Amino acid sequence: MTLDNHYSGSALLTDLYQLTMAYGYWKSGKGEEQAVFNLYFRKHPFQGGFTISCGLESVVHYLENYSFSESDIAYLASLTGADGQPLFESGFLEYLRELKFSCDLDAIPEGTLVFPDEPLIRVTGPVIQCQLLETALLNIVNFESLIATKAARIRLVAPEDTLLEFGLRRAQGPDGGITASRAAYIGGFDGTSNVFAGRKFNIPVKGTHAHSWVMSFPSEKEAFEAYAAHMPNNVILLVDTYDTLKGVKNAIEVGRELKKNNHRLLGVRLDSGDLAYLSIESRKLLDDNGFTDTSIVASNDLDEYIIKSLKEQGARIDAWGVGTRLVTAYDQPALGGVYKLSALKKSDGTWDYKLKLSEQMVKVSTPGVLQVRRFSKNGVFVADMIFNQEDEWEGETRMIHPYDFTKQQSFGPGYSFEDLLVPIFRNGGLVAELPGITDIKERAARQLKSIYEGTLRFTNPHTYHVGLEKHLFDLKTRLIMEKRAGK
Ligand SMILES: Nc1ncnc2c1ncn2[C@@H]1O[C@H](COP(=O)(O)OP(=O)(O)OP(=O)(O)O)[C@@H](O)[C@H]1O
Ligand SMILES: O=P(O)(O)OC[C@H]1O[C@H](OP(=O)(O)OP(=O)(O)O)[C@H](O)[C@@H]1O
Numbered sequence: 001m002t003l004d005n006h007y008s009g010s011a012l013l014t015d016l017y018q019l020t021m022a023y024g025y026w027k028s029g030k031g032e033e034q035a036v037f038n039l040y041f042r043k044h045p046f047q048g049g050f051t052i053s054c055g056l057e058s059v060v061h062y063l064e065n066y067s068f069s070e071s072d073i074a075y076l077a078s079l080t081g082a083d084g085q086p087l088f089e090s091g092f093l094e095y096l097r098e099l100k101f102s103c104d105l106d107a108i109p110e111g112t113l114v115f116p117d118e119p120l121i122r123v124t125g126p127v128i129q130c131q132l133l134e135t136a137l138l139n140i141v142n143f144e145s146l147i148a149t150k151a152a153r154i155r156l157v158a159p160e161d162t163l164l165e166f167g168l169r170r171a172q173g174p175d176g177g178i179t180a181s182r183a184a185y186i187g188g189f190d191g192t193s194n195v196f197a198g199r200k201f202n203i204p205v206k207g208t209h210a211h212s213w214v215m216s217f218p219s220e221k222e223a224f225e226a227y228a229a230h231m232p233n234n235v236i237l238l239v240d241t242y243d244t245l246k247g248v249k250n251a252i253e254v255g256r257e258l259k260k261n262n263h264r265l266l267g268v269r270l271d272s273g274d275l276a277y278l279s280i281e282s283r284k285l286l287d288d289n290g291f292t293d294t295s296i297v298a299s300n301d302l303d304e305y306i307i308k309s310l311k312e313q314g315a316r317i318d319a320w321g322v323g324t325r326l327v328t329a330y331d332q333p334a335l336g337g338v339y340k341l342s343a344l345k346k347s348d349g350t351w352d353y354k355l356k357l358s359e360q361m362v363k364v365s366t367p368g369v370l371q372v373r374r375f376s377k378n379g380v381f382v383a384d385m386i387f388n389q390e391d392e393w394e395g396e397t398r399m400i401h402p403y404d405f406t407k408q409q410s411f412g413p414g415y416s417f418e419d420l421l422v423p424i425f426r427n428g429g430l431v432a433e434l435p436g437i438t439d440i441k442e443r444a445a446r447q448l449k450s451i452y453e454g455t456l457r458f459t460n461p462h463t464y465h466v467g468l469e470k471h472l473f474d475l476k477t478r479l480i481m482e483k484r485a486g487k
């Protein structure tokens with residue numbers, strides 16, 4: 001595991017403006033003021049109706065090692081402003097050298113269904129630290145959640161099939177490939193071709209062979225024979241190098257030899273052409289020759305839409321190898337998560353709630369020390385309510401649509417609920433036990449089964465209700481009015 005990812009824990013994994021602000025906070029003596037920041041997104045990716053949270057484990061590892069090394073400090077000391085003078089004075093660099101992560105961090109566990117405006121991560125602590133973390137937290141959570149969601153969409157169209165992630169060669173660099181393998185597994189894939197990720201994250205690794213293997217022999221048949229002879233316990237033959245259906249016939253002949261030696265032709269792989277037609281014809285050939293338990297694997301620029309279409313066409317494909325369009329989230333290459341200040345502690349210990357105005361209501365941030373309450377009825381998620389943890393109320397809970405106060409919902413005793421953000425760090429110390437990858441994966445699968453299925457469809461999905469608790473709605477409305485009035 002020596003692939004150096006260059007940034008492990010490095011506090012330089014940030015945008016310069018976080019450091020210019022940190023410098024400003026430090027200079028003005030505000031650096032230790034307690035702040036609350038929330039990480040959330042405003043719109044589901046892929047025009048979908050859900051997102052799977054992912055990336056918290058990477059966040060934890062990043063924060064556990066968070067520091068400015070001697071060489072980081074030396075680099076910052078070398079930066080100069082427009083006048084050629086150092087950008088940062090030495091006292092500030094000394095401060096950074098000693099800086100230790102000391103915030104509280106609460107987060108929604110990985111593998112949870114999450115929705116627009118909900119804080120996935122809440123950081124509470126010295127404003128200087130909260131600010132410095134923005135870029136790294138967004139980088140990690142935006143990408144991993146995006147890929148886990150893409151993987152879940154692919155799983156939805158092939159609930160019973162084997163799904164293999166083949167993306168490393170086309171991923172956005174080594175780190176993109178490695179983290180995508182983990183996120184894809186959490187989102188519902190069964191294995192990866194990425195051996196590094198397999199070992200690092202304990203993900204099953206799977207592989208067939210490439211066209212080059214076939215091309216390196218005088219004939220396809222000889223290539224298949226040699227492969228079967230060398231690795232009789234892992235024979236999945238790529239049959240499309242020259243002529244797919246002739247390739248299947250060659251594979252069947254090799255399969256007969258394997259059988260004689262108590263081995264099995266596990267599968268054939270189709271990587272070009274009309275995958276519906278070719279899989280149906282291949283299935284017939286295999287079945288007619290007694291290879292009913294030989295699987296058909298397909299690959300070639302697949303995604304959830306093509307797989308869905310192939311299934312509708314009656315394709316007889318048992319396993320899908322999906323690369324490029326999964327690990328690059330081809331049709332939407334970024335999740336637009338943001339990280340906003342929502343409260344600052346006053347000297348009397350109470351919170352000064354903060355709000356960012358915008359002409360677009362969806363872009364107005366939400367003030368408060370935010371938490372998300374998920375209401376369920378008979379095991380089905382009904383709605384999520386964002387509330388200010390500092391508020392207390394009695395009796396029934398009232399939730400208001402964030403952008404339309406005429407839409408309200410009440411929750412009485414008939415509902416069960418769960419607060420989604422859980423403590424991860426307290427005063428910089430890890431207080432949560434991180435779940436294993438299998439638990440996270442199972443959580444994601446359970447979550448997808450616990451929601452109205454219209455939420456999961458691809459075209460015009462049903463909108464799952466997310467609202468603001470009444471007191472929070474009132475606070476937000478009051479602050480908007482005050483800001484608009486120029487206070
Ligand atoms: N029956 C089908 N219905 C819908 N899409 C399909 C079907 N069969 C294959 N596809 C998809 O169509 C695309 C075909 O790719 P392309 O046009 O590059 O042809 P190809 O057969 O792969 O040729 P090449 O030999 O260049 O790889 C791929 O994304 C593939 O997954
Ligand atoms: O298509 P993806 O979803 O990215 O899956 C991975 C692809 O990588 C391999 O192909 P290769 O690199 O040889 O390229 P090609 O078959 O697409 O030419 C494999 O045969 C798949 O086609």
Ligand SMILES: O=C(O)c1cccnc1
Pocket residue numbers: 166167193206207208209210269299321323
């Ligand atoms: O094992 C395979 O078949 C494989 C692995 C990576 C990319 N394409 C195919």
